[in-house]
Amino acid sequence: MSRNSIQLEMNFNGSEENLFRSRLESGEFQILAEIALPEGEISADEINGRYADFEYLVLGRKTPTSLAFTTENLTNTDPVLFASAICKTDRDRHLLYLSGRDHTKQQLFEMARLATGEGFKNFCCVSGKPLPGEDARKSSEHPFTESLCTLSELKENFEKTILTGAVVNPYKYTADALCTQFFKLIRKVNAGASFVVTQFGWDILKLQELRWNLFQRSCHIPSIARLLFLSQEKAKELCEGKVPGVQISPDLAYILRRELQYTRPQFEAAQIRQLQLYAAGARLIGYSGIQIAGADTPDKLEMLLDKIDEALLEFKDFNAWCSAFRQYYERLDMAPYPYRFYLFKNLLSSALPPDPLPFAEADFTTCTGKEIFRYHLGKLLCGHAAELPASEKRLTKKLLFSCKGCNRCRLPQTFYICPETCPIHRANGPCGEIRVDGTCPFDHQQECIYIRQLRLVNKLRCYPALEEDVVPDGDW
Ligand code: SF4
Structure with missing residues (x-):
């Protein structure tokens, strides 16, 4: 129609x-x-x-x-x-x-x-x-x-x-x-x-x-x-x-x-x-x-x-x-073993959230030295990339961050992890299809880029960056 x-x-x-x-x-x-x-x-x-x-x-x-x-x-x-x-x-x-x-x-x-x-x-x-x-x-x-x-x-x-x-x-x-x-x-x-x-x-x-x-x-x-x-x-x-x-x-x-x-x-x-x-x-x-x-x-x-x-x-x-x-x-386990993280303990113990909320211990993956080094290098070399023409320092960006050559550089907004390396170009967070072990549905060997980003955010303690401004698309 x-x-x-x-x-x-x-x-x-x-x-x-x-x-x-x-x-x-x-x-x-x-x-x-x-x-x-x-x-x-x-x-x-x-x-x-x-x-x-x-x-x-x-x-x-x-x-x-x-x-x-x-x-x-x-x-x-x-x-x-x-x-x-x-x-x-x-x-x-x-x-x-x-x-x-x-x-x-x-x-x-x-x-x-x-x-x-x-x-x-x-x-x-x-x-x-x-x-x-x-x-x-x-x-x-x-x-x-x-x-x-x-x-x-x-x-x-x-x-x-x-x-x-x-x-x-x-x-x-x-x-x-x-x-x-x-x-x-x-x-x-x-x-x-x-x-x-x-x-x-x-x-x-x-x-x-x-x-x-x-x-x-x-x-x-x-x-x-x-x-x-x-x-x-x-x-x-x-x-x-x-x-x-x-x-x-x-x-x-x-x-x-x-x-x-x-x-x-x-x-x-x-x-x-x-x-x-x-x-x-x-x-x-x-x-x-x-x-x-x-x-x-x-x-x-x-x-x-x-x-x-x-x-x-x-x-x-x-x-x-x-x-x-x-x-x-009958006590069916709905979590896909061995992955079974819940943010809170005692879920279903009450209809409304208890006070205080019983947080469970969270086991986040931690940043490697290489990831931190690459972030700081990005900040040093490409900290102003968003204000410059996207073609500027293209080779550096390609070698360090696998830059795919879009027309709007967003590296400083994405912790120097290029959103174009996501197979479907998500720039604001993971898709809902991310696999249970954190790998990408398109490539089971590749970790979702947003898990890598979260590791950096955890290390740098800059959580608002993940919640506030909308990162625009690559303007291809
Ligand atoms: S899992 Fe992550 S990297 Fe893979 S398509 Fe979804 S957002 Fe992109």
């Missing part, structure tokens, strides 16, 4: 009403039913045939429910036209994802402008990720605009007329990998994110860890837990490690393999119960809502929404939920 196949009805009335924002602000728990933009292109007729019932299904439900339009697939479909074709009324209740993959900052701004004209007011900015099986070379053929850049662009241009959010992957199990994700999240909040949606996963301790960490940082933004309703096909992919950025524990893989032996209805019943437990648990530990992925037909969505409503009624007390959860999971 392309933009010239449909006439946009622009409405620049700039009304301040925003149902999604009001619910977040009032603490009313809400459900977002995820609709992924279909692969390739889709006609207006197909949209009406396949998706027309989704809007009707989410209206007037017991638990406030809206739609979230995500951009996981390789699609040629325009997200604004797609969402506009499905949602006829109250578009301020829904959430639109803006993906940086294959889009420049200007294109994303234009998309947001058109969407606000159509009445959408809530956006979740993502950088976009490589598709499964895509290698570094293929991936670098696609421009990615980092969510940080989109967030600050939208904040500057729309001020308070829209609400922007960001995503985070809390399912990291080493001190280094987890802290780099948290630092990046705070940077997103500083750049304009007013709410956060998690990557999907199955470790409720990690969901609570995120809430407690935001609390200890006095960062009181609403969080939405993304939960996946697993199909048998997706469960197989998970067990085979084929879902980028999601690594499950051997215990969970064992349970899923066992469930895969069941008949399809039995498998589905097991997944429904799990979804109920996670949905109720997320509400009890302070999440403002959940986003349900995997409900790809109206019938399935309706059934899941009914089941979630039941669970929210069933579990109103944290202790009762906790014992049901523990009974169901």
Whole structure:
């Protein structure tokens, strides 16, 4: 479905009403039913045939429910036209994802402008990720605009007329990998994110860890837990490690393999119960809502929404939920052994963060002499590189920092670790797909450059540098 196949009805009335924002602000728990933009292109007729019932299904439900339009697939479909074709009324209740993959900052701004004209007011900015099986070379053929850049662009241009959010992957199990994700999240909040949606996963301790960490940082933004309703096909992919950025524990893989032996209805019943437990648990530990992925037909969505409503009624007390959860999971270890770092001890001992927070001991990797030497050499030789033409001292930068020759040198902002050495050119922190041992998904021999950066920051004790200014792109 392309933009010239449909006439946009622009409405620049700039009304301040925003149902999604009001619910977040009032603490009313809400459900977002995820609709992924279909692969390739889709006609207006197909949209009406396949998706027309989704809007009707989410209206007037017991638990406030809206739609979230995500951009996981390789699609040629325009997200604004797609969402506009499905949602006829109250578009301020829904959430639109803006993906940086294959889009420049200007294109994303234009998309947001058109969407606000159509009445959408809530956006979740993502950088976009490589598709499964895509290698570094293929991936670098696609421009990615980092969510940080989109967030600050939208904040500057729309001020308070829209609400922007960001995503985070809390399912990291080493001190280094987890802290780099948290630092990046705070940077997103500083750049304009007013709410956060998690990557999907199955470790409720990690969901609570995120809430407690935001609390200890006095960062009181609403969080939405993304939960996946697993199909048998997706469960197989998970067990085979084929879902980028999601690594499950051997215990969970064992349970899923066992469930895969069941008949399809039995498998589905097991997944429904799990979804109920996670949905109720997320509400009890302070999440403002959940986003349900995997409900790809109206019938399935309706059934899941009914089941979630039941669970929210069933579990109103944290202790009762906790014992049901523990009974169901029989002490299952959700951490992918041998990596099992949690920032706090005694998670799930209470719904709210205890005072004082019981920090666990963190085992960060430490800087090598070579890393420190290279940093100081960089400071000495290239300390002013950001103010000089990028071509200046190119050979020195190439020899010392593997400079790839972009048009905007950011070495002084990135601790002299060139962001262009990241296969997908992230300049503001790690992607969510970083592997559990801290290596890069594109090259298992290479450590993520942001783990190296964190080591320097730990040594130099200059944490604000990881949270404040947005590092621009390389201006190729
Ligand atoms: S270097 Fe880090 S941020 Fe870049 S792709 Fe690899 S894991 Fe992701």
